[in-house]
Amino acid sequence: MAVKRKGQLRLVEAVLAVFMTVAVLLMVMGFTRPLRSPYIRETSDLRRLAYNVLSAMAQASTFENTLSERIWAILDSRGGWQPSDAGLRDLELFLSLSLPPGLLYRMDIYFLNGTGRGVERVYLGTAKNYDAEMTKLTEAESITFTYTITGAKQLSFAERFNFSALPWFITTLTSGTSNTGVYLSGPPNIGLITQVDSISDSTYGYAAAIYDVQSTLGLVPAAGFTFCVTGSYNKEANDRNNNVAQVSVGVDTDWDGTIDVEYIFYRYDISSTYNGSLVSILRNPGSLICRMSSSGSCAAAPGTGFRVFGLGRMSVGGTYSWCGKLPYTSGRVLKIAFATVDDRYSASGLQGDFWVFWDDFLASWSFENIRGLTLEVLLTIGYAG
Numbered sequence: 450m451a452v453k454r455k456g457q458l459r460l461v462e463a464v465l466a467v468f469m470t471v472a473v474l475l476m477v478m479g480f481t482r483p484l485r486s487p488y489i490r491e492t493s494d495l496r497r498l499a500y501n502v503l504s505a506m507a508q509a510s511t512f513e514n515t516l517s518e519r520i521w522a523i524l525d526s527r528g529g530w531q532p533s534d535a536g537l538r539d540l541e542l543f544l545s546l547s548l549p550p551g552l553l554y555r556m557d558i559y560f561l562n563g564t565g566r567g568v569e570r571v572y573l574g575t576a577k578n579y580d581a582e583m584t585k586l587t588e589a590e591s592i593t594f595t596y597t598i599t600g601a602k603q604l605s606f607a608e609r610f611n612f613s614a615l616p617w618f619i620t621t622l623t624s625g626t627s628n629t630g631v632y633l634s635g636p637p638n639i640g641l642i643t644q645v646d647s648i649s650d651s652t653y654g655y656a657a658a659i660y661d662v663q664s665t666l667g668l669v670p671a672a673g674f675t676f677c678v679t680g681s682y683n684k685e686a687n688d689r690n691n692n693v694a695q696v697s698v699g700v701d702t703d704w705d706g707t708i709d710v711e712y713i714f715y716r717y718d719i720s721s722t723y724n725g726s727l728v729s730i731l732r733n734p735g736s737l738i739c740r741m742s743s744s745g746s747c748a749a750a751p752g753t754g755f756r757v758f759g760l761g762r763m764s765v766g767g768t769y770s771w772c773g774k775l776p777y778t779s780g781r782v783l784k785i786a787f788a789t790v791d792d793r794y795s796a797s798g799l800q801g802d803f804w805v806f807w808d809d810f811l812a813s814w815s816f817e818n819i820r821g822l823t824l825e826v827l828l829t830i831g832y833a834g
Contacts, residue, residue: 495588495589495590495830495831496590496592498548498830499590499592499828499830500592500594502544502547502548502828503592503594503596503826503828505547506543507594507596510600511540511543512558512596512598512824512826513598513600513601513602513819514539514602515536515537515539515540515543516536516537516540516558516573517536517601517602517816517819518532518536518602518667518668518816519532519536519537519573519574520560520573520816520819520822521668521670521816521818521819522668522781523571523573524562524818524819525670525704525779525780525781525818526704529704530704532668534574536574537574537575537576538576540556540576541576541577541578544556544576544578545578548830551832552830552831552832553578553579553584553586553830553831553832553833554576554577554578554579554828554829554830555575555576555577555579555581555828555829556575556576556577556826556827556828556829557572557575557826557827558572558573558574558575558576558824558825558826558827559571559572559573559824559825559826559827560573560822560823560824560825561822561823561824561825562822570825573824579833584833584834585833585834586829586831586832586833586834587831587832587833587834588831588832589829589830589831589832590829590830590831591827591828591829592827592828593825593826593827594825594826594827594828595823595824595825595826596823596824596826597821597822597823597824598819598820598821598822598823598824599820599821600820601815601816601817601819601820602815602816603813603814603815603816604813604814604815605811605812605813605814606666606811606812606813607809607810607811607812608660608810608811609639609640609808609809609810610633610639610640610641610807610808610810611639612633613633614633615631615633615658618660618661618664618665619631619641619658619659619660619661620658620659620661621656621657621658621659622655622656622657622659622730622734622735622786622788623645623654623655623656623657624648624653624654624655624735625645625646625647625648625654625655625656625791626646626647626648626654626801626802628644628646628802629644629645629646629648629654629655629656629802630643630644630656631643631644631656631657631658632644634806639808640806640807640808641658641787641806641807641808642804642805642806642807643656643657643658643694643787643788643789643804643805643807644656644789644802644803644804645789645790645791645802645803645804646688646791646800646801646802646803647791647792647793647794647801649793650793650794651793652793653726653728653737653790653791653792653793654790654791655728655730655735655788655789655790655791656788656789657697657730657786657787657788657789658786658787658788658807659730659731659784659785659786660784660785660786660787660810661783661784662782662783662784662785663781663782663783663784666812668781669781669782669812669814670780670781670782670814670815670816670817670818671700671702671775671778671779671780671781671782672775672776672777672778672779672780672817672818673774673775673777673814673815673817674698674774674775674782674812674813674814675772675773675774675775675812675813675814676696676698676772676773676774676785676810676811676812676813677770677771677772677773677809677810677811677812678696678770678771678772678787678807678808678809678810678811679768679769679770679771679807679808679809680694680716680768680769680770680771680787680805680806680807680808681766681767681768681769681805681806681808682694682716682718682763682764682765682766682767682768682769682803682804682805683765683766683803683804683805683806684718684765684802684803684804685800685801685802685803687800687801688800688801688802688803689720689723689794689801690718690719690720690723691719691720691723691724691725691726691791691792691793691794692717692718692719692725692763692789692790692791692792692803693715693716693717693718693719693725693726693727693741693789693790693792694715694716694717694763694771694788694789694790694805695713695714695715695716695727695728695730695771695786695788695789695790696713696714696715696771696773696785696786696787696788697711697712697713697714697729697730697731697784697785697786697788698711698712698713698714698731698773698775698782698784698785699711699731699732699782699783699784699785699786700712700775700778700780700781700782700783701780701781701783702778702779702780703780704780704781706783708731708732708783708784709732709754709780710732710754710755710756710778710780711729711730711731711732711754711755711756712756712757712758712773712775713727713738713755713756713757713758714758714760714771714772714773715727715757715758715759715760715771716759716760716761716762716763716769716771717741717745717759717762717763718762718763718764718765718803719741719742719743719745719792720743721743723743723792724740724741724742724792725740725741725742725745725790725792726738726739726740726741726790726792727739727740727741727747727751727757727790728788728790729755730786730788731783731784731786732754732755733754738751738752738755738757739751739757740792745759745761745762746759758773760772760773777817782814785812787805787807789803789804789805791803
């Protein structure tokens with residue numbers, strides 16, 4: 450009987466041991482979080498993934514393509530201008546497509562700017578897909594990545610002035626007789642016409658079409674900005690040879706939203722017995738910059754805020770190019786104007802009028818001043834707790 454009771458006790462002990470083991474396992478399982486992803490199981494894998502993503506972005510010039518405008522604007526304006534977040538949103542899209550589903554990220558971006566006081570760490574912005582105040586990360590890793598910009602984003606634009614009516618981004622500035630104005634040419638020769646006859650025998654007249662660059666093209670650096678436009682010149686038979694056709698480029702150098710320097714590129718048709726005039730269209734609209742003789746040179750130096758460049762003569766019935774490149778200066782291009790200026794001598798009707806048919810406007814620009822800058826990128830990736 451004693452042996453039988455010992456066997457029963459051992460059976461009871463074994464059953465209790467099984468129950469205790471199962472209870473412990475259940476308790477442990479209740480306090481142990483399952484792995485969130487079948488692809489990433491260790492923080493070392495997260496770190497490796499973060500480096501791989503940033504290296505791929507650097508090799509694809511993703512930082513230049515998404516952040517050029519933002520870096521240039523902050524640099525050129527010395528922090529006085531806050532550009533849009535479009536580039537940061539593009540980075541968020543790139544990261545969301547590059548990382549596994551369910552992975553959260555935050556990328557803080559800086560650039561290192563050398564100053565007289567040393568190296569300044571300038572904040573560029575943050576790309577993220579979660580709110581750090583609302584969500585805490587676990588199984589997370591953070592890395593710091595430095596990258597030197599080796600390229601410069603380049604952009605170009607073309608306009609044929611193929612409009613049925615003047616669009617909102619083209620305004621006009623005119624002074625002259627009743628036919629002076631800005632018109633659109635119908636088919637087959639679609640284009641923009643500026644026609645002018647001076648308002649009197651002693652006062653110059655002008656007709657200008659003003660293209661709002663900032664509203665249509667966004668931030669356009671003045672440094673190295675290049676343009677070219679064609680124009681066909683014609684006039685009424687009785688017009689006197691005192692005609693100038695000019696393209697003005699307005700630059701905001703101090704980022705206050707107003708034009709500080711007007712660059713003027715002009716052609717002229719002036720005979721030896723008359724004079725021509727250059728007129729400000731953008732900086733001091735309607736004011737005289739200078740008068741010129743048949744040589745096409747200003748009789749007096751233009752005032753502060755004006756730079757003039759002669760492109761040569763033009764003859765009736767000819768088609769010419771007005772092309773120019775701005776010097777490497779600070780600031781942004783706000784507006785471009787296409788204008789005709791009649792020095793003086795007025796007549797009724799179309800008598801004394803001349804006009805230019807503008808077409809094939811091309812422009813290009815780049816963000817050269819960011820080349821060689823070093824970016825510092827802090828990327829954190831992980832899963833929500």
